Amino acid sequence: MADLIKLNTNEFPYGPSPRALDAMRAAADDTLRLYPDPTALALRTALAERVGLTAENVFVGNGSDEVLAHAFQAFFNHGDPLLFSDVTYSFYKVYCGLYDLPYRLVPLTENMAVQVEDFTAPCSGVVIANPNAPTGTAVGLDAIKRLLAMHPDRVVLVDEAYVDFGAESVVSLVKDHSNLLVVQTFSKSRALAGARVGFAYAQPELIEGLVRVKDSFNSYPLDRIAQAGATAAVQDEAWFRQGIEKVISSRTMLSAGLTGLGFEVLPSQANFVYARHADRDAAQLAASLRERAIIVRHLRGERTSSWLRITVGTDPQCNMLLSALRDILHRNS
Ligand code: PMP
Structure with missing residues (x-):
């Protein structure tokens, strides 16, 4: 797809x-x-x-x-x-x-x-x-x-x-x-x-x-x-450095965007963020995103089931994720 x-x-x-x-x-x-x-x-x-x-x-x-x-x-x-x-x-x-x-x-x-x-x-x-x-x-x-x-x-x-x-x-x-x-x-x-x-x-x-x-x-x-x-x-150190900088900058943008939508976001030092919404079911959010052709990771388990793990994509991908979430949260409110 x-x-x-x-x-x-x-x-x-x-x-x-x-x-x-x-x-x-x-x-x-x-x-x-x-x-x-x-x-x-x-x-x-x-x-x-x-x-x-x-x-x-x-x-x-x-x-x-x-x-x-x-x-x-x-x-x-x-x-x-x-x-x-x-x-x-x-x-x-x-x-x-x-x-x-x-x-x-x-x-x-x-x-x-x-x-x-x-x-x-x-x-x-x-x-x-x-x-x-x-x-x-x-x-x-x-x-x-x-x-x-x-x-x-x-x-x-x-x-x-x-x-x-x-x-x-x-x-x-x-x-x-x-x-x-x-x-x-x-x-x-x-x-x-x-x-x-x-x-x-x-x-x-x-x-x-x-x-x-x-x-x-x-x-x-x-x-x-x-x-x-x-x-x-x-x-190729130059390629390596500039790619990492781009991902870190997208991570900052993504984390801020998620926080703005009411998510708690753990301070990430990786190329993904771990986030949960105060009053939305994480599995349902993942399923709603999937309907919009966006795949994030939801893990079952006592400590993990309220969280979503989201890979830091390109800036346009992060923005599409954020606007899809905005739409999902808005519809169900
Ligand atoms: N360690 C950790 C913590 C991982 O998340 C992964 C895969 N996502 C791996 C190791 C394995 O990665 P790979 O075999 O692609 O090097």
């Missing part, structure tokens, strides 16, 4: 870096008969250089979902439960199910924030999405430092899928913390969800743990086209 406004899966609203697209087109030639570089060295080197690390500190995989799945299998199988927030990214429970890992949910605070002091229980590890999903709020570097000190013998996985939209990355802590695994993705701020590229930063010992799991499935992490495109994307 061509005219659908898709604000439900937190994709980037603009196309990828033209340099990445050129590199992918150039990679689609006769060399596709050859296997890709099993070490993805050019990409890992580009990712490492960007943050002052070396290729030994970098793992790449088919989207951060695959990187997360490998990490769960490699590091969290100690018998104790894995700790993560209630609520957070829904796939963490899926990976626990897949690898038979017990987990324990740590409730968010009343205002839907992650509080690291609540992650005290004996555990096999900790997973924090920062910014969190679906709430969009983030904790700072000091909070993650405290968490690393609380569980020095356990891997603390910080899922930074949305970090580029205004939160502080903890990648600078990798050098001094052997228990930190930072996972990021090309799917959001790099506009390459369709290429499926995710990556992790950590000290070499943890990276080797991920490689061992990966090699037991498939020794090629990424195809030739994805490796070429992602490498060029990392090197």
Whole structure:
């Protein structure tokens, strides 16, 4: 459906870096008969250089979902439960199910924030999405430092899928913390969800743990086209910066617009906002928007059912969403 406004899966609203697209087109030639570089060295080197690390500190995989799945299998199988927030990214429970890992949910605070002091229980590890999903709020570097000190013998996985939209990355802590695994993705701020590229930063010992799991499935992490495109994307800093600025400016406009319509909007540091209306049913709002060809995400569940998660689109898309909501709220009043 061509005219659908898709604000439900937190994709980037603009196309990828033209340099990445050129590199992918150039990679689609006769060399596709050859296997890709099993070490993805050019990409890992580009990712490492960007943050002052070396290729030994970098793992790449088919989207951060695959990187997360490998990490769960490699590091969290100690018998104790894995700790993560209630609520957070829904796939963490899926990976626990897949690898038979017990987990324990740590409730968010009343205002839907992650509080690291609540992650005290004996555990096999900790997973924090920062910014969190679906709430969009983030904790700072000091909070993650405290968490690393609380569980020095356990891997603390910080899922930074949305970090580029205004939160502080903890990648600078990798050098001094052997228990930190930072996972990021090309799917959001790099506009390459369709290429499926995710990556992790950590000290070499943890990276080797991920490689061992990966090699037991498939020794090629990424195809030739994805490796070429992602490498060029990392090197196009100017495109990256200006795209993020546009999204942050649209987020400010969208949040203000929603507030003006009577929504409570959590302070987002991601490319989506989490909002609820004081006296309107969120599921019904989502259904009414769907009738107007606008898709947003509504999650069932005790803490989530009164909220809508709305991806920050282009300014025209955000304005269409706001005017559709204005119309829906007006009609039902
Ligand atoms: N982590 C979080 C918090 C996410 O929301 C998502 C997907 N939306 C992912 C990881 C996985 O993203 P991908 O596999 O596209 O990198």
